[in-house]
Amino acid sequence: MSREKPMYGTSILKAVSVMQCISEQEEPMGASRIAHHTGLPRSTVFKLLDTLTAVGFVEKSAHDATYRLGIGLVKLAGNAMEQLDLVQVARPYLKELNRQTEETIHLGIPEHDQVVYVDKLESRQAVRMYSRVGKTAPLYCTGIGKAMLSRFPPKRLDAYLKEVHPAAYTSRTLTDPEAIRRDLEASRSRGYAIDHGEHEEDVRCIAVPLYRGDKVYGAVSISAPEYRMNAERVAQLLPKLLRCQQNILHRLP
Amino acid sequence: MSREKPMYGTSILKAVSVMQCISEQEEPMGASRIAHHTGLPRSTVFKLLDTLTAVGFVEKSAHDATYRLGIGLVKLAGNAMEQLDLVQVARPYLKELNRQTEETIHLGIPEHDQVVYVDKLESRQAVRMYSRVGKTAPLYCTGIGKAMLSRFPPKRLDAYLKEVHPAAYTSRTLTDPEAIRRDLEASRSRGYAIDHGEHEEDVRCIAVPLYRGDKVYGAVSISAPEYRMNAERVAQLLPKLLRCQQNILHRLP
DNA sequence: AACATTGTTTCTTATATAGAAACAACCATG
DNA sequence: CATGGTTGTTTCTATATAAGAAACAATGTT
Numbered sequence: 001m002s003r004e005k006p007m008y009g010t011s012i013l014k015a016v017s018v019m020q021c022i023s024e025q026e027e028p029m030g031a032s033r034i035a036h037h038t039g040l041p042r043s044t045v046f047k048l049l050d051t052l053t054a055v056g057f058v059e060k061s062a063h064d065a066t067y068r069l070g071i072g073l074v075k076l077a078g079n080a081m082e083q084l085d086l087v088q089v090a091r092p093y094l095k096e097l098n099r100q101t102e103e104t105i106h107l108g109i110p111e112h113d114q115v116v117y118v119d120k121l122e123s124r125q126a127v128r129m130y131s132r133v134g135k136t137a138p139l140y141c142t143g144i145g146k147a148m149l150s151r152f153p154p155k156r157l158d159a160y161l162k163e164v165h166p167a168a169y170t171s172r173t174l175t176d177p178e179a180i181r182r183d184l185e186a187s188r189s190r191g192y193a194i195d196h197g198e199h200e201e202d203v204r205c206i207a208v209p210l211y212r213g214d215k216v217y218g219a220v221s222i223s224a225p226e227y228r229m230n231a232e233r234v235a236q237l238l239p240k241l242l243r244c245q246q247n248i249l250h251r252l253p
Numbered sequence: 254m255s256r257e258k259p260m261y262g263t264s265i266l267k268a269v270s271v272m273q274c275i276s277e278q279e280e281p282m283g284a285s286r287i288a289h290h291t292g293l294p295r296s297t298v299f300k301l302l303d304t305l306t307a308v309g310f311v312e313k314s315a316h317d318a319t320y321r322l323g324i325g326l327v328k329l330a331g332n333a334m335e336q337l338d339l340v341q342v343a344r345p346y347l348k349e350l351n352r353q354t355e356e357t358i359h360l361g362i363p364e365h366d367q368v369v370y371v372d373k374l375e376s377r378q379a380v381r382m383y384s385r386v387g388k389t390a391p392l393y394c395t396g397i398g399k400a401m402l403s404r405f406p407p408k409r410l411d412a413y414l415k416e417v418h419p420a421a422y423t424s425r426t427l428t429d430p431e432a433i434r435r436d437l438e439a440s441r442s443r444g445y446a447i448d449h450g451e452h453e454e455d456v457r458c459i460a461v462p463l464y465r466g467d468k469v470y471g472a473v474s475i476s477a478p479e480y481r482m483n484a485e486r487v488a489q490l491l492p493k494l495l496r497c498q499q500n501i502l503h504r505l506p
Numbered sequence: 507a508a509c510a511t512t513g514t515t516t517c518t519t520a521t522a523t524a525g526a527a528a529c530a531a532c533c534a535t536g
Numbered sequence: 537c538a539t540g541g542t543t544g545t546t547t548c549t550a551t552a553t554a555a556g557a558a559a560c561a562a563t564g565t566t
Contacts, residue, residue: 009304010522011264011554016308023332032512041556046514051262055269056364065513069333071362071369077330078387079276080322099377109324111309116324121375124352133386134331261554264523285543294525299545318544 014040015048019057019069028066077134084109085253086210086217087118093247094121094220100240101222104129106205108144109218111136113160115145118218129203129223137199140166140180141173143207146193147219150184151211157184173198192238193219197226204229206237208245210252217252220244267293268301272310272322281319330387337362339463339470340371342504347374347473350497354475354490357382359458361397362471364389366413368398371471382456382476390452393419393433394426396460399446400472403437404464410437426451445491446472450479457482459490461498463505470505473497 021037022029031049035042049067052058056072081087090107098105098121107119114136131137139145139160149157166175174180187193195205206229207221222237274290275282284302288295302320305311309325334340343360351358351374360372367389384390392398392413402410419428427433440446448458459482460474475490 008300008522009264009307011262012268012301012304013308014555015265016310019329023329023336028336030512031514042513043515043557044555047261047554048265051265054262055266057269068336069329071333071337071364071371073326073330073333074371074387075369075389076272076276076322076387077326078385080324080326081387082385083276083281083321084324095375111324116328118324118327122348124377132331132335134327134329134334136328260552263553267524283543284545295544296526296546297524300523 011048014038014044015052015057018045018048019052019073022058022067023069028061028064028068030064030066034067081118081133084118086248089251089253090119090210090218090220090248093244094119096247097121097220097222097240097244098123101237103228103237104223106131106144106221106223107218108137108142108148108221110139110148110216113139113164115139115142115148115219117144123224129200138164138166138169140164141169141195141198143193143195143205143221143223144219146184146187146195147207147209147221148211148216150187150193151209151216153214157181169199170197170201172196192241194234195221202226206234206241208241210245210248212249212252220248264301267291267297268305268310271298271301272305272326275311275320276322281314281317281321283317283319287320334371334386337371338506339501342506343372343463343471343473343501346497346500347372350374350473350475350493351376353493356481356490357476359384359397359474359476360471361390361395361401361474363392363401363469366392366417368392368395368401368472370397376477378481382453391417391419391422393417394422394448394451396446396448396458396474396476397472399437399440399448400460400462400474401464401469403440403446404462404469406467410434422452423450423454425449445494447487448474455479459487459494461494463498463501465502465505473501 017038018034021034031045032042035045038045049058053060056070058067059070060067086109087107094105094107102123102125104123105121106117108115108117117131117133117135120131120133137145139149152160161177161181166180168175174183192206192208197203202225203223204226205221205223207219209219210217220241222241270291271287274287284298285295288298291298302311306313309323311320312323313320339362340360347358347360355376355378357376358374359370361368361370370384370386370388373384373386390398392402402413405413414430414434419433421428427436445459445461450456455478456476457479458474458476460472462472463470473494475494
């Protein structure tokens with residue numbers, strides 16, 4: 001009677017949760033601690049780690065028996081990026097934009113209720129800024145995120161705003177859903193979103209969505225420290241950003 | 254009697270080979286073709302793909318039922334990179350080198366008989382060059398690879414040279430093991446390796462190994478088109494590259 | 507010295523998995 | 537239009553496998 005329908009893929013799910021556990025922790029952990037964190041029995045974790053090590057998804061430190069993620073993942077992810085049309089298409093235009101502006105350029109895609117950064121071109125003028133390819137960030141307080149949200153169809157936006165619990169990353173983060181909604185409406189009619197240090201103190205950015213109808217593919221942003229991103233500079237950067245947006249959109253399959 | 258010892262992790266191994274299959278193919282494939290390529294039964298592949306889709310490691314195209322790698326992998330790999338000490342330590346020095354030289358900088362690590370590129374900083378002056386983070390390349394014909402090989406302990410080098418079957422990527426690729434060996438000896442005594450368009454036509458690079466005793470952590474390279482990388486320029490770039498090497502090595506745990 | 511951690515292995519049963527097979531669409535091509 | 541070859545997908549079952557408990561050794565802690 002309590003015959004649950006067979007659950008396929010359990011070992012894979014467990015393996016993934018082991019990897020996620022490893023990836024979330026700062027310090028490399030041993031098998032037992034991983035077992036604690038995941039709630040899996042130690043012996044199971046051992047076997048999973050064994051297999052994952054064999055395929056290069058995790059690596060075992062020789063002396064202390066701790067585990068970290070392996071380069072096998074990096075290799076696969078490299079190919080994954082190559083299979084993302086958006087990244088391929090956008091690349092040259094992002095480079096051009098980077099050359100023109102000399103600022104840091106990001107390309108992000110929507111993934112559930114987050115941005116995933118899938119490309120990044122740094123400014124020569126090293127802005128201290130924490131981002132990397134593969135990193136995720138909230139939608140409601142990043143330039144890229146807000147650009148994408150501004151083109152979500154109403155229902156999707158409502159659902160999003162109902163679910164998120166906006167946290168104040170900086171003193172300027174908008175956390176009130178209605179304030180966010182107003183900001184998004186402004187972004188939408190303006191055609192681009194602005195992040196006034198709402199995610200990282202002192203980092204401003206302007207971002208444009210990549211969309212067609214209701215389909216939001218991603219967004220492109222230009223980031224700069226506050227002093228280098230005043231109204232004047234924005235006016236100067238904007239046309240380049242918009243041109244980049246159009247270039248990418250036209251080439252998108 | 255033919256009782257083989259139980260093979261743990263089979264489903265994970267199969268899942269991985271499915272992902273590898275997807276990653277190797279240019280065009281997105283359907284489940285049946287994946288089944289052919291991997292040699293797994295179709296129904297098994299279906300279930301694996303289902304699970305992998307659920308965890309975001311692969312994505313299923315809505316209309317045609319084809320699969321590609323998912324961003325779940327990109328997210329994990331991003332964290333993997335963050336856990337690689339070498340990448341973290343090297344980053345700032347690579348940026349500095351990139352700024353000083355205005356050329357493309359690569360960081361690679363040895364992985365079995367290949368290089369895996371784990372960081373890349375592009376030159377503004379767009380050199381057409383095929384590389385990306387996560388990509389692998391042979392050791393014997395790339396700057397990074399040769400730099401690393403030049404510091405392999407003799408036995409490891411012998412083993413490597415016995416196993417590889419060098420292919421001629423360009424007209425300049427060294428394919429004779431003895432020629433390779435001589436080149437490596439020169440690199441070793443010189444302290445850096447040179448790639449004269451041996452992997453990609455017209456792309457030259459100079460590379461230094463990151464090693465301590467017998468332990469080879471990786472290598473750093475500067476790449477440029479042939480016309481921009483003459484003896485003179487090399488003489489100019491070299492000190493910067495060597496300083497970068499020392500900086501990284503000193504900070505490595 | 508007692509106890510709680512670790513890392514690791516062994517063992518067993520219930521269960522998830524693998525693979526075959528069946529079905530339904532869809533193309534080809536004769 | 538029939539035949540055969542693809543596809544995508546589901547159902548089924550025996551058996552191999554994975555999960556979890558437990559035991560053991562080696563630490564470290566109190």
